[in-house]
Amino acid sequence: MAQTPKDTLEHSEVVQQSDSLEKGDQANNKYRSEYDDEDRAPEARGRDADEMAPGYWLSSRFLGSMAAIGLGFCGGTGGYALIAPVLNDINDDIGPSDNIAWVSIVYILSEAVFFLLVGRLSDVFGRRWFFIVGSLISMVGSIVGAVAQNVNTLIAAEVLIGIAAAFQISFYWVISELVPMKWRYVANSYAYMVSIPTNPLAAKIAFAFQKTPVKWRGSFYFMTGVNALSALCWFLFYHPPTFKMLHRKKAAMDLFLHFDWMGLVLYTGSLTVFLLALSWGGQLYPWSDPHVVGCIVTGGIALFLVFPAWELWLQRRGKDTFLPLHLFTNRVYQACVWITGIGAATYYGFSLVWPQAVITLYSIDSYDRLGTLSGVVAMCFVFGQMFGGLLATVIGPRWTVISMTWIAAPIYIACAANPLNLTLTMGLITTGSLAIGASEAVAATTTTFRLRTQEELGTAGGLSGAIRSFVSALATSIYSTVLANRLTTTVPQYVGPAAENAGLPSRSVPALIAGLQGSGPLSQSAVPGLTSAINATAAQAYKYANSEAYKTVFYTSFAFGGAGMILAWLILDNDKSKYGLVAGHVHNPKNEKTLETVPAAENA
Template identity: 25%
Template sequence: MKDSPTDTETNIEYHEKRDLPNNWDDPHRAALEDNPETPGKLTLSVLLSALFLGTSFTGPIIFGFILITPILVQLSEKIGGETIDFWIPSGWGAAAAVGFSIAGRLSDIFGRRYVILFGQLLTIVGGAIAGTAKSMNQLIAGEVILGASIGTVSVAYAGLSEILPNKYRGMGLAWTEFNLASWSIPGTLLANAMISDATWRIMFWIAIGYGTFSLIGTFFVYFPPSHPRADGKTKWQEFKELDFIGAFLFVTGLAVFLYGLNSGGSTYPWEAAGTLAPLILGLAVFLGAFLYDFIVPKDPLFPWYLFKNFREFSSLIVLVFVAGMVFFTAAALNAQTILYLHTSDPIKIGIYSIPSGVGQLVGGVIIPALVHYIRHVQYQLTFAVFMQTLFFGLAALITPTNLNWLMAVQFLAMLPFGWITLNCYTAASLNVPQRDLGVAIGLIGTFRSLGGAIGSVIFSSIFDQTATKQVARRIAEGAGNAGVSADSIPGLVASAKLTLLGVPGLGSPLTNVPTSVFEESVTAARYGYAYGLRITWLVSIPFGVIATLCAMAVRDPSKYFTNHVEVHLKDKVGGKVKAGGQRP
C-alpha cells in the first residue's frame, strides 16, 4: 500500500509531553539522520549478548511447548488428566500473554537486563516443577511458569533490535528463531522417542540447561545503558504508577473466559449457565481491562496512544493474534492428525512431522533474515498471511489415504508463522519510538500468545466435540448394518479409539463382533477424526481473511532499514569495563 505525501512520517504521540532527545522520541528521524555510511563494527559484547539473548527462548518455547504438545494424548495416558490436558497449551499461552504485557513496560522502566534475567530464572524454576511432575496438575503449573518465562524473556526481542543496526534487525531476530527451528525439525520425533523409549522428563531437564546457560551468559555480558529520565521521575515512582488494576482485570478476565470456552459442549451444554456465565463475565472483564487502560491510569499496560495508530501498530497486533491462533493449535494437532489418521508408531509420527519443522526454519529464519534485502514489508506480510490462510484451509482436505498431502500442507501452512511474527516485530521496532519499544514489543507478544491461548481452546474444542460425535455415529452405523447389537456398540467405539492410540489386541475380547467389522470400525474412526479436523480448519478461514485485509494496511517501514543503531552497549564483559560504549 503506497503512502501519500501527507502520511509518510509516523506521529505516535505520548500522553505526556516530555523533553526527550529526538532519537528517543522519533524513530524515523533518528533512522534517517543518524545514519552512518557504513554499519558500525559489531563489538564482542554485542555478539555475545546476541548469543545469550537468542538462546533464552529455546527452553520455554521448544521444551516447554513445541515438544510437549504433540504428545499430550500419550502423556495423559501415563499421568492421567486427559480432561484437563488442554490447559498445557492454553495455560502456557495465557501466562505468556500476561508476561509479555507486563514485562515490556517494566523493561522500559528498569531496563532490559534485569527483566530478561528474571525471565531466564523462571525457565529454570518452571522446568524443575514440570520435570518432577507426578500429576497433570503439577505439569500444568510448571507449564504456566514456563509460559510466564517466555513472556518475560520476550523483552530480548527489543534488546536485540536496539543493539543492532536497523538494517540487520531482521537478522538478529532470525537468530532467535534459528535456535527454535533447529529443534523444531526433529521436535516431534524427539518427543515421541522420549515418551516411548526413555522419559518425557528429559525435555524439561534440557530446558533447565538452556535457562542456566542463557542466564549466566546474559549476567556477564549484557549491559545496556540506563534509559533517560528527563521527567525527573525515579524508577520507583514510575513503578508505583504501573497499572496493577488493569493487569488484574486482564488476567482474571482471560482465565474466566478460557474456562468458559472449554466448558462449552464438554462440561456443560453451550446454552447452559455454567458455560454462558464465565464466557460473558470473562469477556466483559477482559474487554474492560482495555477500556479502563485507555482512560484511567497514568502509565497503562495497553496505551491508547499506540493502539490508535492502526497502520503502524494495531494492524500488527491483529496479524500476530490470528497467526498465533492457528499456529499454536496446529502445533498440537499436527501430531494428533498423524496418530488418528495414519499410525500410532511414535517414530513414524516424528518422521512424518519433519516438514512442519522445515517450514518453520524457512519461514522463521531464512526469509526474515533477508527482510532488509527484500523490503516491501507490507507486501511480505500480506502474502504470508494469505499463504497461511490458504494452506490451513486446504488442510481440510486431509484424509487417512493422502499422507503425502498431509506432509505438504504441514510445510506450507507452518512456514508463514515465523515470517509474520518476526516481520511484525521488525516493523514495530522501526515505527515505534524507543521510549515505548519495550511495551510495543511486549504487546505484540501478548496478542500472539493470547491468540494461541484462545485458538487452542476454540479449535481443540471444535475438533474434540465434532470428532467424538462423528466417530461414534460412523461406527454405530457400520456396526448396526453388520448386525452388531446396540449393547455392544459403546464397547466397540472405545476399543476402536484405543486401537488408534496403539493399544493392541482390543478386538479379541469383543466375541460378538467379527474381526472384519472391528477393522471397519477402526477405519470409520479414522474418517470420523478426519471430519473433525476438516471442520476445525474450515473455521479458521474467516480469521485469516480478516488478517489478510489488515496486512494490506500495514505501513511499510523499508526506508528506515539504515545503519542507525539505537542503543550502544556498555562494552563490559565478565565485569571488566572498557573505555567507551555508552551512547551520549
C-alpha cells in the same frame, strides 16, 4: 580516597565518550521524535550505527547478549513444544489424571498475561534483571517438571515455564533494540535458527527422549541446561541502560508511586479470567457451563469495558497509563499485531490438532516417523519464519506479508480435499505452514518500526505478544471445539452403520466406539459379537469419520486466514531513512557508575 592515574584516565575516557554520545545525539535529529524522553542520558538514547564504538559489533557484550536472547527463546519454546507431543505418554506415566489438559492451558495463559507486563515495566524500570529473572524462573520450572511425580506438579511447572516464556519469547523486540533497523528482520531470523532443536524439531526430539531411560523427563533436563546457560549469558553480557540512565531527574520511588498499578491489576485480572474461560470452553466444560459463561461475561466486561474506561479517564487527567492508548489508533501497527496473532493461531492450533490427526488417520509404526510427521507444522512454520526475515530484507515487509498470507490461507483450506491422503495433505500443510510462518515473523518484526518513538519498544512488543497469545488461545479453543463437536456427529454416522453391515449387533456399537476412541477396552468380551473382520471394517470407518471431522477444522482455519488476507493490505513498507538507527545498545559494565553520574549535556 585519592584517585590513581589509571582511575583518572578511565574516568576521563568515559566522560569523553559520554560527551561524544551527546553530540552524536544532537546530530541525529532525523531519528528523534517529539515523544522521546529528554530525561534519558545520552547513553540510553538511540543513535546511528556509524557512531557505535569501534569493535562494538564483535564485542563480548553484544555477542553475549545475542547468545542470551537466542538461548532464552529456546527455553521459552522448548518448555511447551517438547512436552505437548508426548502429553498422553506423560499422563500414562504419572497419571492418569483428568487435569492433564491444564498442562497446555496454563502455559498459554501465563504467557499471554505476562507479555505486556514484561514490556511495559522494563521500559520504565530497565530491562536487565527482568530477563535474568525470566530465564531463572524457566530453569526452576524445568527442574520442577523433571522431578514431577504427578500431573498437578507438572501443571505447576508449566505455570512457571509459561510465565518465563513471556520474557523469553519477547526476543523479537529485544533483538530489534540492539541492531540497526535495517537488520532487524535478519537478526530475528537468527533467533528462529537458534531455536531449531526446541521448536521445529521439538516433536522429533521429544519422541527420541521417549526411547531413553529418562523418557519425557529428558526434555526437562535439557531445558534446565539451556535456561541455566541463558541466565548466565544475560547476567554476564547484557547491560542495557540502567534505571538511572533512563531517568536522570526522576526518583525510583516517585515513578513507583505514580505508576498505573490499578491499570495493571485490571488488565491482568480481566485477561486471566477471560482466557481461562476460552481455555475451559469445549474442553474441560461445555460452553454453556456456568464456569465458562460467568468467566466470559465477567472477564469480557472488565477487559473490554472497565479497563479501557479507566485508562481513558487516567489519560484525560494527564497521567501516564499502564497501556498507552495511542497504540490502538496506529493502523499499521495494529494490522501487523493481528496478523502476528493469526500466524500464531495456526502454529498453536495445528500443533495440537495435527499430531492427533497423524495418530488417528495414518498407520505409523515408528516413533521416529511419528515424531517427524507430528512436528511438520511446527518445523515448516519456523523455517518460514527464518525465510521471511531474509525475504523482507530484500523486498520489504509489505509484499512479503501480502504474498505469504495470500498463499497460506487458501492452501490450508485445500488440506480438506482428502485428509486420508497423507502425501497430498503433507504437501499442502508444509507449504501453508512455511508461508504463514514467514508472514507471522515479518509482521512481528514490523511492529517494532511503526511506533511514534522507539523508547516504547517494550510496551509495543508486550502488547503485540499479548494479542498474539490471545488470538492463539481463541484459535486453539475454536479448533478443539469444532473437532470435538464434529466427531460426536461423524463417528456415530459412519462407524455404527459400517460395523452393523459387517455383522456387529447394534447394541454393541456404543462399546465399539468407546474402544476405538480409547475410552474403553476393544475386545470380544467388552464388545459382544466383535470379530477381527468387523474390527478392521470399523477401524477404517473410524478413520474416515475422523477425516470428515478434520475437514471442518481445515475449513475453519479460513476464518483466521481470510482475515489475514484483508489485514495484509494495511501494512506499509518502512521508512528507509531511519534504517541506520540503533534504538538501544549494551554498555561496558565497568563504566556504568560513571555513565549514570555524568550527564554530559549538563556539564558541557
